[in-house]
Amino acid sequence: MKPFFITTAIDYTNAPPHIGHAYEKILADVLARYQRLRGREVFFLTGVDQHGQKVQQSAEREGIPPQEFADRISGTFLSLWKTLGISYDAWAATTAPLHRESVRAILSDLKERDWLYKATYSGHYSIRQEQFLTDKERGPDGEFGPEWGEVVLLDEENWYFRLSKCSEWLASFLESHPEFVSPGFRHTELSNAATKITGDLCISRPKSRLSWGIEFPFDSNFVTYVWFDALINYISFAGYGSRSEEGAAFRRRWPCDQHVIGKDILIPAHGVYWPCMLHAMGFADEEMPKLLVHGFWSLKGEKVSKSTGNVVDPAALAEIYGPTALRYYLMRDAVMGQDADFSEERLLLRHNTELGNGLGNLVNRTLSMTRRYREGSPNLVPLPADLSAHLEADAVTVKAFIAEMDAAQIHAGIETMVELVNRANALVDSAAPWKLAKDPEQADRLDAVLATLILSARTAATLLQPVAPDAANEILRQIGLPAISLDEETAIGTLPPGYVCGEPKPVFPRLEMQETGAPAA
RNA sequence: GCCAGUAUAGCUCAGCGGUAGAGUAGGGGACUCAUAAGCCCUUGGUCGCAGGUUCGAAUCCUGCUACUGGCACCA
Numbered sequence: 001m002k003p004f005f006i007t008t009a010i011d012y013t014n015a016p017p018h019i020g021h022a023y024e025k026i027l028a029d030v031l032a033r034y035q036r037l038r039g040r041e042v043f044f045l046t047g048v049d050q051h052g053q054k055v056q057q058s059a060e061r062e063g064i065p066p067q068e069f070a071d072r073i074s075g076t077f078l079s080l081w082k083t084l085g086i087s088y089d090a091w092a093a094t095t096a097p098l099h100r101e102s103v104r105a106i107l108s109d110l111k112e113r114d115w116l117y118k119a120t121y122s123g124h125y126s127i128r129q130e131q132f133l134t135d136k137e138r139g140p141d142g143e144f145g146p147e148w149g150e151v152v153l154l155d156e157e158n159w160y161f162r163l164s165k166c167s168e169w170l171a172s173f174l175e176s177h178p179e180f181v182s183p184g185f186r187h188t189e190l191s192n193a194a195t196k197i198t199g200d201l202c203i204s205r206p207k208s209r210l211s212w213g214i215e216f217p218f219d220s221n222f223v224t225y226v227w228f229d230a231l232i233n234y235i236s237f238a239g240y241g242s243r244s245e246e247g248a249a250f251r252r253r254w255p256c257d258q259h260v261i262g263k264d265i266l267i268p269a270h271g272v273y274w275p276c277m278l279h280a281m282g283f284a285d286e287e288m289p290k291l292l293v294h295g296f297w298s299l300k301g302e303k304v305s306k307s308t309g310n311v312v313d314p315a316a317l318a319e320i321y322g323p324t325a326l327r328y329y330l331m332r333d334a335v336m337g338q339d340a341d342f343s344e345e346r347l348l349l350r351h352n353t354e355l356g357n358g359l360g361n362l363v364n365r366t367l368s369m370t371r372r373y374r375e376g377s378p379n380l381v382p383l384p385a386d387l388s389a390h391l392e393a394d395a396v397t398v399k400a401f402i403a404e405m406d407a408a409q410i411h412a413g414i415e416t417m418v419e420l421v422n423r424a425n426a427l428v429d430s431a432a433p434w435k436l437a438k439d440p441e442q443a444d445r446l447d448a449v450l451a452t453l454i455l456s457a458r459t460a461a462t463l464l465q466p467v468a469p470d471a472a473n474e475i476l477r478q479i480g481l482p483a484i485s486l487d488e489e490t491a492i493g494t495l496p497p498g499y500v501c502g503e504p505k506p507v508f509p510r511l512e513m514q515e516t517g518a519p520a521a
Numbered sequence: 522g523c524c525a526g527u528a529u530a531g532c533u534c535a536g537c538g539g540u541a542g543a544g545u546a547g548g549g550g551a552c553u554c555a556u557a558a559g560c561c562c563u564u565g566g567u568c569g570c571a572g573g574u575u576c577g578a579a580u581c582c583u584g585c586u587a588c589u590g591g592c593a594c595c596a
Contacts, residue, residue: 185525185526185590186591188525189526189592192523192524192591192592193524193592194592196523196593266591268592335533338527340533341533346532346533346545349532349546353544356558357558358558358559360555360556360558361555361556361558361559362555364556365554365555365556365558367555368554369554372554415544422559425560426560426561428555428559429552429554429560429561430560433554434552434554437554504555506555506556509556510558
């Protein structure tokens with residue numbers, strides 16, 4: 001089976017990460033870890049977009065080379081991914097020589113096959129902002145405002161990609177491949193919008209205006225502009241065009257199973273430019289990747305923006321509440337594709353009720369009773385009907401979990417885990433081991449109940465593993481059993497001979513509200 | 522302007538033609554293995570508004586309102 005290939009958007013190294021960056025990487029990480037749990041080989045690619053005008057300008061302001069500036073910001077991302085446990089297999093930094101050569105080779109190839117041409121654009125140009133202005137920048141009076149400074153009419157040569165040549169192909173591709181974008185409503189949105197995107201795509205900037213980019217191989221006066229540089233990371237870092245082993249690896253990996261992206265870069269970048277670029281490069285329709293589009297996080301109903309200062313710092317949250325609580329909350333509270341509202345109250349609520357009171361307490365009480373009544377080692381006895389029915393229900397839950405996770409419905413997958421935990425906690429109370437322990441005639445029943453609870457707790461920890469790997473592994477360590485296997489028909493299993501459980505220790509200590517330093521709204 | 526979507530209990534959401542649901546928060550109870558956790562019971566909604574179709578509508582249709590997103594426009 002081909003490896004599961006998943007990517008995230010690469011983040012722009014002009015400013016440090018915010019909660020949205022963290023959400024997207026955690027989302028991709030959970031899906032990657034889930035696939036590994038299923039026994040599938042995974043190639044998880046994430047990274048940073050280091051080129052561009054803003055990086056160049058920010059570096060100039062500080063009087064340092066752009067690479068140094070980009071590397072410093074990249075470091076804040078790398079450090080956050082480490083804290084959050086993002087298990088990527090490859091790191092795409094767009095200033096890497098490998099990527100540069102890949103972009104240049106693709107440009108040369110496209111030019112040779114007449115997909116690129118040079119043309120002159122004339123328009124209004126702001127000298128202060130160093131950019132062409134469109135009608136969007138005109139004020140209500142039809143004039144360009146004072147924020148643009150001196151505006152002149154300017155002619156400029158640039159390289160263009162024949163996007164218009166793809167419009168018919170794209171329309172029919174979208175029509176015949178409704179699975180290209182999920183959730184479905186985003187695909188509809190793209191299909192409706194794609195027909196309105198006309199004209200060719202300008203893919204260069206003259207070096208006189210922008211030097212911080214990848215130079216054109218056949219025209220050294222120009223560098224590659226944004227999307228033609230950034231989008232190619234998805235294949236360049238996966239081995240595309242390589243003559244070494246990586247080239248073979250690419251042919252196994254491609255097409256990408258999930259480009260995880262935010263709703264802001266679906267149209268036109270990933271929904272129009274990217275498939276058209278791949279089409280031009282010669283990829284067949286069956287070799288097109290799939291897009292998974294997530295929503296945004298708001299804060300108290302307000303759009304998160306630097307100008308209003310309501311930025312949530314994921315590094316601070318991870319520091320205060322820990323990566324487990326943060327990962328769990330972000331995955332639990334956001335419905336795939338929908339926007340969600342961030343609140344620390346809900347973060348604490350989800351952690352303390354579902355993880356602490358639910359799963360954590362189940363593990364704690366189960367191990368505690370096993371040690372108290374059986375010195376950690378229940379006798380292996382056949383399970384009576386009610387208890388085998390309980391484990392059978394767990395197996396059904398696991399199947400439901402698999403269905404939800406395969407559909408990238410992480411919030412729903414987590415919910416099935418919670419249901420399993422609730423059922424186990426109810427069993428503790430109905431079976432009342434503390435009563436069984438007082439009655440020697442109920443010794444077998446007590447053994448069977450403890451074994452059932454241990455197996456249920458182990459299954460719950462397994463289902464939690466993609467979302468909260470550290471916590472799940474700690475639970476499994478305390479239980480003293482490995483995760484169940486999700487690769488074939490689910491087996492809930494039995495206790496192995498000689499089984500002894502470990503010592504319980506709260507895995508999800510109750511969290512209290514802390515001062516995060518975030519501005520009050 | 523065009524195209525989508527959302528509006529259901531204080532909060533987060535499910536239901537999508539057949540007597541309003543879950544979790545959480547609030548109230549009560551029995552228990553004691555456990556992270557003052559867990560279990561059982563329970564309060565709480567004229568399902569955005571107005572019409573229509575139907576024996577019957579959160580559920581289908583039309584209009585309206587509010588909010589969200591995309592595209593186009595912004596002369």
